[in-house]
């Protein structure tokens with residue numbers, strides 16, 4: 001159930017051309033959450049990553065086809081290599097906004 005509504009929501013957000021998400025994101029909150037939950041492995045800004053082979057947030061943002069919606073959806077899906085942090089949809093969008101803000 002959760003999974004389906006998440007997909008519907010992200011599809012709806014994509015249809016709005018990302019305008020809706022841009023307003024909903026709190027980048028400062030995304031930064032706080034990232035430094036707490038993600039810096040253990042990922043390089044974030046001036047904080048170096050501690051785990052080898054883990055892409056830095058800046059390099060994730062620079063990848064072609066990556067948008068805030070893609071990252072937020074990725075964060076809400078269970079996957080093998082990363083621990084499943086207790087993220088709400090809003091937290092995931094804030095983190096996604098923070099990552100995309102690193103794009104040059």
Ligand code: HEC
Pocket residue numbers: 033034037038039040041042051053054055060063071074075081082083085095
């Ligand atoms: C235990 C180490 C670890 C932690 C903690 C971690 N990650 Fe990751 N992450 C990885 C590794 C390793 C990869 C690359 C392998 C893969 O794609 O599964 C990855 C991949 C990613 C990707 C996809 C990159 C791509 O190229 O598609 C995103 C987005 C991401 N992480 C975001 C986050 C966020 C946001 C957090 C904090 C909520 C986080 N990660 C916490 C280890 C971690």
